[in-house]
Amino acid sequence: xxxxxxxxxxxxxxxxxxxxxxxxxxxxxxxxxxxxxxxxxxxxxxxxxxxxxxxxxxxxxxxxxxxxxxxxxxxxxxxxxxxxxxxxxxxxxxxxxxxxxxxxxxxxxxxxxxxxxxxxxxxxxxxxxxxxxxxxxxxxxxxxxxxxxxxxxxxxxxxxxxxxxxxxxxxxxxxxxxxxxxxxxxxxxxxxxxxxxxxxxxxxxxxxxxxxx
Amino acid sequence: xxxxxxxxxxxxxxxxxxxxxxxxxxxxxxxxxxxxxxxxxxxxxxxxxxxxxxxxxxxxxxxxxxxxxxxxxxxxxxxxxxxxxxxxxxxxxxxxxxxxxxxxxxxxxxxxxxxxxxxxxxxxxxxxxxxxxxxxxxxxxxxxxxxxxxxxxxxxxxxxxxxxxxxxxxxxxxxxxxxxxxxxxxxxxxxxxxxxxxxxxxxxxxxxxxxxxxxxxxxxxxxxxxxxxxxxxxxxxxxxxxxxxxxxxxxxxxxxxxxxxxxxxxxxxxxxxxxxxxxxxxxxxxxxxxxxxxxxxxxxxxxxxxx
Numbered sequence: 001x002x003x004x005x006x007x008x009x010x011x012x013x014x015x016x017x018x019x020x021x022x023x024x025x026x027x028x029x030x031x032x033x034x035x036x037x038x039x040x041x042x043x044x045x046x047x048x049x050x051x052x053x054x055x056x057x058x059x060x061x062x063x064x065x066x067x068x069x070x071x072x073x074x075x076x077x078x079x080x081x082x083x084x085x086x087x088x089x090x091x092x093x094x095x096x097x098x099x100x101x102x103x104x105x106x107x108x109x110x111x112x113x114x115x116x117x118x119x120x121x122x123x124x125x126x127x128x129x130x131x132x133x134x135x136x137x138x139x140x141x142x143x144x145x146x147x148x149x150x151x152x153x154x155x156x157x158x159x160x161x162x163x164x165x166x167x168x169x170x171x172x173x174x175x176x177x178x179x180x181x182x183x184x185x186x187x188x189x190x191x192x193x194x195x196x197x198x199x200x201x202x203x204x205x206x207x208x209x210x211x212x213x
Numbered sequence: 214x215x216x217x218x219x220x221x222x223x224x225x226x227x228x229x230x231x232x233x234x235x236x237x238x239x240x241x242x243x244x245x246x247x248x249x250x251x252x253x254x255x256x257x258x259x260x261x262x263x264x265x266x267x268x269x270x271x272x273x274x275x276x277x278x279x280x281x282x283x284x285x286x287x288x289x290x291x292x293x294x295x296x297x298x299x300x301x302x303x304x305x306x307x308x309x310x311x312x313x314x315x316x317x318x319x320x321x322x323x324x325x326x327x328x329x330x331x332x333x334x335x336x337x338x339x340x341x342x343x344x345x346x347x348x349x350x351x352x353x354x355x356x357x358x359x360x361x362x363x364x365x366x367x368x369x370x371x372x373x374x375x376x377x378x379x380x381x382x383x384x385x386x387x388x389x390x391x392x393x394x395x396x397x398x399x400x401x402x403x404x405x406x407x408x409x410x411x412x413x414x415x416x417x418x419x420x421x422x423x424x425x426x427x428x429x430x431x432x433x434x435x436x437x438x439x440x441x442x443x444x445x446x447x448x449x450x451x452x453x454x455x456x457x458x459x460x461x462x463x464x465x466x467x468x469x470x471x472x473x474x475x476x477x478x479x480x481x482x483x484x485x486x487x488x489x490x491x492x493x494x495x496x497x498x499x500x501x502x503x504x505x506x507x508x509x510x511x512x513x514x515x516x517x518x519x520x
Binding site for chain 1: 393501502506510513520
C-alpha cells in the first residue's frame with residue numbers, strides 16, 4: 001500500500017505542477033498549489049511510518065502549505081482585487097513545454113546523482129527536483145507578484161520533499177526552519193504586494209526593474 | 214478460431230454495433246438536459262432514411278467529392294482490422310502496423326478536407342483548415358502514446374501492444390505511465406471525433422463548426438456514409454482507449470473479455486456524453502493548448518519508461 005502510494009504521489013505532485021504552469025486562472029493556480037502542499041505533506045509519513053516526528057512534520061505541512069498559506073493568498077487576492085488573468089513573459093504552451101523538459105531532465109539527472117543505495121531509482125529525489133524546477137520556472141516567467149509567490153511556494157514544496165527524505169538524520173529544527181522561512185516569506189511578500197500596489201497601483205513587477213532617480 | 218471466421222466476427226462487431234455509440238451519447242446528453250431525447254437506435258433509422266434519398270451534387274465538384282464519403286467508411290473498417298477487440302485478436306497484424314493505423318486516419322483526413330475544398334465553399338475551406346491544423350497537433354500525441362505502448366510491449370504491432378495478457382503484466386508495473394497514456398488517448402478521441410471540448414457536433418453556425426462544416430454539401434447516401442463512418446471511427450479510436458483500460462484482472466475466457474470490451478465501449482460513449490454535458494466548448498485559440506498539453510503528458514510518460 002505504502003509502495004503504491006509512493007509510486008502514485010510523485011505523478012500527482014508533478015502533474016499539479018504542470019497544471020499551475022499551464023493554467024491561466026489565478027484562483028485555480030492557488031487551489032492547485034494548496035492541493036500539492038497537502039499531497040506532499042504525506043511524504044514524511046510514507047517514508048518513515050507513523051512516528052512522532054513524522055506526524056508533526058506532516059501535520060505542520062498540511063496545516064501551513066495546504067490550508068493557512070492558500071487561504072492567506074486567497075484573502076490577498078480578494079483584498080487587492082486582483083484580476084484572475086495571469087500574465088506570462090512567454091506563452092503558456094512554451095512554459096509548459098519547458099516545464100516538461102525540466103521534469104524529464106530532473107528524472108534523468110537524479111539517476112546520475114551519488115545517492116544512498118536505498119534511494120536509487122526511488123521517485124522521491126526526481127520528484128523533488130522536478131517540483132523545484134517548476135517553481136523556478138513560475139518565478140522566472142510570471143510577471144505578477146502574486147504568481148511569483150506561488151512559484152516560490154512550489155519551489156518550497158520541492159525542498160520539503162527533499163527534507164522529508166533526510167529528516168531522520170537531520171534534527172527537526174531544520175524542518176521547522178523550512179516551514180518557518182516559508183511563512184516569513186509569504187508575510188514579506190504580502191507586505192511587498194501591498195507596497196507595490198500602493199506605489200504603482202499595479203502588481204506588475206516590470207516597473208521595479210526600471211531605475212529612477 | 215480460423216482467420217476467416219475471426220475476420221467476419223471482428224468486422225460484424227464493428228459494423229453492427231458502432232452506430233449505437235452516437236445514440237448513447239445523444240441519450241446521455243438528453244438526460245442531462247432534462248429531455249427525453251431521440252431513441253438510442255436513431256442513427257440506424259437515419260442511415261436507412263438517407264440510403265433511400267437522392268443526392269444533390271454541386272456542378273463544380275469532381276470525383277474527389279465522392280472519395281471523401283467512401284473513405285469515411287473504408288478507412289475505419291481497414292484500421293479496425295489491426296486492432297484487437299477484447300479477446301478477439303486482430304485479423305491483420307505485422308510489426309509496425311501501428312504507424313499504418315495512424316496514417317490511415319491521416320489519409321481519411323486528407324480526403325475529407327479535399328472533398329470539402331472541392332466544393333469551393335468558403336465555409337468548408339475554413340473548416341478544412343481548422344480540422345487539419347488541429348489534427349496535426351493530435352497526431353504526435355497518438356504517435357507518442359503508441360511509442361510508449363510499443364516500448365512497454367517490446368513490439369510495434371497493435372495486437373502485441375494491446376493484448377490483454379500483455380496489459381495485465383504492464384498495468385501493475387507501469388500503472389501511472391499507462392494512466393498518462395490513457396488520458397492523452399481520451400483527449401485525442403474527443404478531438405478526432407469532433408466532440409466537445411474541441412468541436413461541437415450539434416452546432417448550427419458555420420463559423421464555429423470544424424468537422425460538421427466540411428460535410429455541409431454532402432447529401433443523401435453520401436451523407437449517410439459520412440455519418441456511418443464517423444460512428445465507425447468513434448468505435449475504432451474508442452476501442453484503443455477501452456482496450457487499454459480493460460482492467461488487469463481480466464477473465465482469461467475469450468468470450469467474456471470480448472463482452473467486457475463491448476460493455477467498455479458503451480461505457481466510453483456514456484462518459485463522452487457526460488463530458489459533453491458538463492463541459493463547455495473551449496475557445497478555438499485554447500484548443501491547441503489542450504492538444505499540446507495532452508501530447509506532453511504522453512511525452513513525459515515516454516521519458517519515464519525510457520530512463
